[in-house]
Amino acid sequence: MVVPYKHEPFTDFSNVKNQQQFLAGLQTVESYIGKDYPLVIGGERVQTKERIVSINPANKEEVIGTVSKASQEHAEKAMQVAEATFETWRKTKPEMRADILFRSAAIIRRRKHEFSALLVKEVGKPWNEADADTAEAIDFLEYYGRQMLQLKDGVKVESRPIEYNRYTYIPLGVGIIISPWNFAFAIMAGMTAAAVVTGNTVLLKPASATPVIAAKFLEVLEEAGLPEGVVNYVPGSGAEVGDYLVDHPKTRFISFTGSREVGIRIYERAAKVHDGQIWLKRVIAEMGGKDTIVVDSTADLELAAKSIVASAFGFSGQKCSACSRAVIIEDVYDDVLERVVDITKQLTVGETKQPTVFMGPVIDEAAFEKICEYIEIGKKEGRLVAGGTSDKSKGFFIEPTIFADVDKNAQIMKEEIFGPVVAFCKAKDFDDAISIANNTEYGLTGAVLTNNREHIEQAREDFHVGNLYFNRGCTGAIVGYQPFGGFNMSGTDSKAGGPDYLLLHMQAKTTSEML
Numbered sequence: 001m002v003v004p005y006k007h008e009p010f011t012d013f014s015n016v017k018n019q020q021q022f023l024a025g026l027q028t029v030e031s032y033i034g035k036d037y038p039l040v041i042g043g044e045r046v047q048t049k050e051r052i053v054s055i056n057p058a059n060k061e062e063v064i065g066t067v068s069k070a071s072q073e074h075a076e077k078a079m080q081v082a083e084a085t086f087e088t089w090r091k092t093k094p095e096m097r098a099d100i101l102f103r104s105a106a107i108i109r110r111r112k113h114e115f116s117a118l119l120v121k122e123v124g125k126p127w128n129e130a131d132a133d134t135a136e137a138i139d140f141l142e143y144y145g146r147q148m149l150q151l152k153d154g155v156k157v158e159s160r161p162i163e164y165n166r167y168t169y170i171p172l173g174v175g176i177i178i179s180p181w182n183f184a185f186a187i188m189a190g191m192t193a194a195a196v197v198t199g200n201t202v203l204l205k206p207a208s209a210t211p212v213i214a215a216k217f218l219e220v221l222e223e224a225g226l227p228e229g230v231v232n233y234v235p236g237s238g239a240e241v242g243d244y245l246v247d248h249p250k251t252r253f254i255s256f257t258g259s260r261e262v263g264i265r266i267y268e269r270a271a272k273v274h275d276g277q278i279w280l281k282r283v284i285a286e287m288g289g290k291d292t293i294v295v296d297s298t299a300d301l302e303l304a305a306k307s308i309v310a311s312a313f314g315f316s317g318q319k320c321s322a323c324s325r326a327v328i329i330e331d332v333y334d335d336v337l338e339r340v341v342d343i344t345k346q347l348t349v350g351e352t353k354q355p356t357v358f359m360g361p362v363i364d365e366a367a368f369e370k371i372c373e374y375i376e377i378g379k380k381e382g383r384l385v386a387g388g389t390s391d392k393s394k395g396f397f398i399e400p401t402i403f404a405d406v407d408k409n410a411q412i413m414k415e416e417i418f419g420p421v422v423a424f425c426k427a428k429d430f431d432d433a434i435s436i437a438n439n440t441e442y443g444l445t446g447a448v449l450t451n452n453r454e455h456i457e458q459a460r461e462d463f464h465v466g467n468l469y470f471n472r473g474c475t476g477a478i479v480g481y482q483p484f485g486g487f488n489m490s491g492t493d494s495k496a497g498g499p500d501y502l503l504l505h506m507q508a509k510t511t512s513e514m515l
């Protein structure tokens with residue numbers, strides 16, 4: 001009997017007992033705050049001279065941990081180990097590989113609040129966002145484990161009376177996992193899990209802002225019984241270690257989640273053939289977004305306003321799926337704008353020590369400066385109706401910011417800001433709204449608030465995004481239920497947490513045997 005897949009429930013922080021458990025998680029994190037983590041290459045702990053320092057973005061002072069920084073020599077060593085380990089790991093039964101993911105998920109579930117508390121400190125997430133990040137990590141591990149069990153025998157193809165045919169999936173080889181800081185746990189763990197459950201070995205290069213949660217994940221995998229050398233932990237500079245590994249002739253695939261700029265760089269470099277390379281590299285890239293919420297005049301306007309606020313300012317807009325454009329049909333434009341401004345003015349911003357704080361800091365100084373630059377551009381391109389101020393004296397805090405009456409071709413309507421900034425744009429009618437929404441090189445998520453059935457069907461067909469939501473905001477996908485990934489410059493059309501994601505990490509082999 002197939003047991004239906006159930007995703008990990010989110011924690012209800014209005015419940016005092018849950019709050020206490022979370023605070024206990026924070027205390028556990030305190031016990032290892034500031035610890036130093038080595039590289040892990042083939043199970044061996046390697047200390048390097050240089051360190052990456054992970055800082056709490058809410059206070060700029062607290063060192064969450066330091067990690068050894070890999071050089072190209074370390075990356076080379078890890079590559080050799082991963083290549084050698086591939087020969088045994090690819091022959092390890094898929095059931096055993098899946099089992100390691102299930103055991104890892106169980107360990108994380110047991111320590112869920114601790115890991116979420118670590119994300120509060122390392123990434124500056126509010127409690128509910130950190131909880132969702134950890135829950136998604138658990139989901140990815142369990143879902144990909146289950147998917148592997150379904151794929152292990154391949155797919156049935158017809159045999160002929162004289163010939164028996166089989167169609168199976170085999171792993172690719174050594175992969176490079178390059179993950180972002182914003183879903184520091186879920187995406188990093190999901191990308192790694194998909195690659196190794198399918199029989200590949202990997203080098204994991206997490207984002208430099210969030211290396212500690214990745215080091216913790218490696219400890220979980222080891223506790224769950226993952227053999228040495230299957231996942232090698234090599235945090236380092238993108239330009240130095242990243243480029244080196246992308247160019248490496250033994251790299252078989254690169255799984256990347258991050259910005260458009262870095263994604264394109266990886267895609268271009270991976271297309272080059274180097275000396276000693278005997279295959280073409282595969283690139284799985286999940287990149288940025290310029291996500292839009294469209295509201296028509298039949299919509300529930302209060303629901304529309306709440307959806308825009310949650311999608312634009314949840315986790316300070318630092319989601320690839322964050323709403324950064326609100327396109328509103330002209331007869332309800334003023335009404336929706338006013339409601340959004342009212343709700344936004346009630347939002348709390350600060351260090352996320354309590355579950356009631358809605359918005360924490362942005363991740364670091366570079367992000368802070370970039371967002372502030374966009375706010376200055378926005379002041380020229382639109383009418384500032386909320387926020388617009390920032391303060392980095394204690395942590396990297398930016399007020400939720402709204403610009404009204406922005407032209408569809410304005411810079412803040414086209415470029416990914418990745419911060420708490422939303423631009424309002426007026427549309428003449430629904431056709432115009434969809435055309436404005438599609439006026440971007442991205443194509444990740446979008447949402448339509450409407451009670452008009454024809455508009456729903458029209459958007460289903462014409463709104464060109466990988467994840468389209470009706471009558472809700474545009475953030476938040478659920479593993480197994482709402483596979484996630486975008487079109488155009490949002491990536492290579494892959495869908496994380498979907499039924500075909502594992503196939504991207506494998507190659508199909510046809511064998512035909514004369515009878």
Ligand SMILES: NC(=O)c1ccc[n+]([C@@H]2O[C@H](COP(=O)([O-])OP(=O)(O)OC[C@H]3O[C@@H](n4cnc5c(N)ncnc54)[C@H](O)[C@@H]3O)[C@@H](O)[C@H]2O)c1
Pocket residue numbers: 178179180181182183187205206207208236237238239240241242243246257258259260262263265266286287288289319320321416418444484485486490491
């Ligand atoms: N589509 C999705 O599912 C998805 C999910 C999360 C985040 N994102 C996107 O990620 C971005 C934010 O994340 P970020 O700031 O960590 O992105 P980023 O592109 O700056 O970094 C991502 C990773 O790439 C590494 N890197 C940097 N230069 C490199 C190079 N030359 N070679 C190899 N690796 C290199 C970084 O060290 C990091 O590990 C946003 O654009 C967001 O939209 C997309």
